[in-house]
């Protein structure tokens with residue numbers, strides 16, 4: 588007898604005090620969780636979905652309120668809600684209901700703002716484990732996610748090898764390249780140099796919206812490919828007229844401004860800084876004798892997915908992880924595909940991802 592959770596069950600799970608890798612303790616942590624699909628007895632049919640930088644707990648939605656992975660998850664889809672209970676949590680440090688910089692600090696009664704501590708990808712995963720324990724989920728059919736979400740997938744396989752049966756890390760790496768950290772630093776500087784940042788203590792105001800918008804614009808350039816921009820925008824202008832009119836934007840400028848504006852309407856700048864730092868400091872080899880030794884802990888079978896045209900998480904990084912897993916005698920498959928979308932392909936190219944993921948889950 589299955590307990591059907593329909594359409595999507597959203598909960599706040601209270602964890603209480605939570606110790607971080609940096610040594611600080613958050614006194615009262617809460618996590619926003621969404622569950623789509625049906626629990627099986629023993630809760631043995633759970634897939635954990637880990638979101639990327641600006642994602643949230645709402646991976647699976649409906650017509651009125653679409654989710655960010657509806658192309659992959661839902662009735663009859665590769666992440667089939669008729670078969671699995673799909674659990675997605677907003678990450679620690681985020682701004683969609685889980686404790687983050689905009690949350691009230693119980694000790695001061697004010698938003699954490701600049702006092703919010705450094706959180707790591709490992710902290711995020713340890714917190715997810717605490718939530719699953721409270722949901723009485725002991726084993727996972729799979730953990731899946733792209734980009735920052737993929738970093739969490741890898742950490743799941745290493746921190747809790749006995750829990751996931753399968754890992755599907757997508758467009759991710761064992762640690763960021765120096766170039767990716769460089770882009771993140773430009774984003775940070777854009778946010779911090781906005782006068783409305785106010786040292787991070789801008790609440791209840793919206794804060795550094797111009798800085799956050801520029802940060803998103805930089806990010807967008809790294810998430811896509813030159814080919815896509817060329818094809819979409821070329822040298823098209825926004826209005827009829829001349830390029831030699833300083834008010835007449837190129838379409839690509841207008842597009843980036845629109846993307847910046849979209850993000851500031853749904854994201855908090857301090858969360859953006861917190862999550863960028865978590866990505867920068869991610870290194871599965873830290874304190875474990877290096878990446879290969881860390882991967883030796885993995886017990887799950889792995890489908891490593893990469894995008895050949897990813898500028899941010901270059902394809903060699905996914906190939907390397909697959910090779911190291913194989914060298915450690917682990918079960919690993921590699922699925923690489925080309926896409927003009929570049930890094931963002933994991934949020935868009937469901938025709939490429941879906942069949943491979945479905946086959947791996949049915950294996």
Ligand SMILES: CC(=O)SCCNC(=O)CCNC(=O)[C@H](O)C(C)(C)COP(=O)(O)OP(=O)(O)OC[C@H]1O[C@@H](n2cnc3c(N)ncnc32)[C@H](O)[C@@H]1OP(=O)(O)O
Nearest residue numbers: 641642643653654655838839841842843845849931934935
């Ligand atoms: C969609 C959500 O669920 S967002 C909430 C949760 N967020 C996440 O999960 C984060 C992950 N999601 C993402 O990063 C993105 O939503 C993606 C990658 C999935 C898709 O990105 P999009 O911005 O939809 O794709 P795309 O590059 O095609 O841009 C389309 C937008 O640019 C606008 N646009 C296109 N050309 C131009 C131009 N020349 N000038 C101005 N705007 C332009 C379109 O009108 C459209 O605007 P809209 O989104 O307000 O309708």
Ligand SMILES: N[C@@H](CCO)C(=O)O
Nearest residue numbers: 639640641642734810
């Ligand atoms: N488009 C993704 C990029 C990071 O993977 C996001 O906004 O989360």
